[in-house]
Amino acid sequence: MADVARLAGVGKMTVSRVLSGSANVSDATADRVHRAIGMLNYQPNELARSLRSLHSRTIAVIVPYLYDSFFATCAHAISTVAKQHGYSVILTTSDEEQETEQRQTNLMVRRRIDGMVIIPAPGDDRYLRAEMYSRVHIVTLDRPLADPRFDSVLVNNSAGTKMAVEHLIGHGHRRIGFLGVGRELYTMKARYAGYRQAMMRAGLAAEPYMECRTPEQAVEQIGAALNRGQPLSALFAANNLTTRYLLHALNTLHVDVPEQVATAGFDDLDVADILQPTLTVVRQPVYQIGEAAANLLFERILRREFPSTGRRVVLPLELVVRSSCGCHANAQGNSKAAETVPARAERAAAHSRQN
Numbered sequence: 001m002a003d004v005a006r007l008a009g010v011g012k013m014t015v016s017r018v019l020s021g022s023a024n025v026s027d028a029t030a031d032r033v034h035r036a037i038g039m040l041n042y043q044p045n046e047l048a049r050s051l052r053s054l055h056s057r058t059i060a061v062i063v064p065y066l067y068d069s070f071f072a073t074c075a076h077a078i079s080t081v082a083k084q085h086g087y088s089v090i091l092t093t094s095d096e097e098q099e100t101e102q103r104q105t106n107l108m109v110r111r112r113i114d115g116m117v118i119i120p121a122p123g124d125d126r127y128l129r130a131e132m133y134s135r136v137h138i139v140t141l142d143r144p145l146a147d148p149r150f151d152s153v154l155v156n157n158s159a160g161t162k163m164a165v166e167h168l169i170g171h172g173h174r175r176i177g178f179l180g181v182g183r184e185l186y187t188m189k190a191r192y193a194g195y196r197q198a199m200m201r202a203g204l205a206a207e208p209y210m211e212c213r214t215p216e217q218a219v220e221q222i223g224a225a226l227n228r229g230q231p232l233s234a235l236f237a238a239n240n241l242t243t244r245y246l247l248h249a250l251n252t253l254h255v256d257v258p259e260q261v262a263t264a265g266f267d268d269l270d271v272a273d274i275l276q277p278t279l280t281v282v283r284q285p286v287y288q289i290g291e292a293a294a295n296l297l298f299e300r301i302l303r304r305e306f307p308s309t310g311r312r313v314v315l316p317l318e319l320v321v322r323s324s325c326g327c328h329a330n331a332q333g334n335s336k337a338a339e340t341v342p343a344r345a346e347r348a349a350a351h352s353r354q355n
Contacts, residue, residue, distance in 0.1 A: 007036040058088045059297065060108040060116045064096045068241050070267055070286055071119060074141060077290030078117050085298050087114070096182070098123025109136055115297045117290075120145055122184045137300040141293040143186040144312065151300070151310040153293040157187050157266075160282040160317040161194030164264045165236055167280070167319060169202045171326045173234040173262060177225050179210045179218065179246055180238035191238045191266055207232065218245035219252050226253070226261060233261060234325075240267035243279070258326040268320060278322035285315050 005012045010029060018025050018033040025033075036042075061078050063071040079089045090108065094101035101121045105128070108116060115137035125145050128138065144152040168176050178195045180188040192209055199206040210225065212218040225232045237243040243265040250257060257263055257277055264280040272279040292313055300306075321327050 003040055004033065004036045004042050007040065008032040056112045056114060057086060058090060058113050060090045060113045062092055062094055062101060062104055062116065062118045064119055064121060065093050070240060073286045074290035077287045078294040081291055081294035081298065094121045096121050102127050109133065115301050117141060117293050117297055119143060137297055139293045139297045141289055148309050149307065151296045153289050153313045153315065155284050155315050155317050157190035158194035161191040161266060162198040163319050164282050165195050165198035168234045168262060168264055168325060169198065171262060174204055175230060175232045176234040176236060177207045177210055177232040178236050178238065179212050179242050181213055181242055183209050183211055188238055195236060212242055212245050215245050215248045218249040222249040223253055226255065235261055235263050237265035240269055243267065243269065257324050262326045263324045273322065277324045280322045280325035281320050283318050283320050289315060
């Protein structure tokens, strides 16, 4: 900065004012400063600026992992919104381990980030009540935190699953299995609850939760379910990772879909409409979930708000009917929205506007 000031014939404070726009500087003086900056290729020290201002113009995004397209798309949406606000993003993963998440959040606070978007790992989140987090803006997506201070963006997992399972029941299926990843996850609990509600409402017995954390485990579980005395005639996969494991298992076991077993899943896949058969799914507005979380975060940052009760925004889902359930929909798929979900989203949006 001293070199720029000497070349431009001004003081260091004038260079600082030109860079920050914090005070009026004549056009001629500002032009001399900018020319000197260009000639010297001067780059401000962002770390030093953050130490002085206590703002880094950086946010953190913590997701479980990035090989799930849902998490990756959410992270991309958040990054896009951050760029629109002139912010940088630090992206890291928790590997679904609460201790890892805590280490990462601690590190981000020490880096003076201005806010965080977190997809929380299962476990005790009381660590976020520590004093060091009291002045950090935090928004969660996909899974809420127990602490009511934090904003969250969700979908109605239970209603979406119920809608898909009822569709399978409408095809005459009476023995429908439910496959998920770790059942300790908020989303898995809510989706299994929706599955049970649909089955019980139809007077059917709900099957035990089939945990499929790996492709090999899926082959074992599904093989047993299809070869027992009264085999399952339909399967519901609780997220896109489980859907991948399900498709791998059915291919390994040489099972025809939907002739031998019908399928539906939660989360749409990029290839869902070009696979044979095409996949019936509950579609989440994935990009919009990440976008909404980022917008909430920047609203808090810009207003410097730390509410005692955060907002909970619930976005709508839709059932995209294709062929794997037994329907013969066109290649693009037909969709219908879950009636209970948009209504709740509208109420949440109205509540957000009031706040």
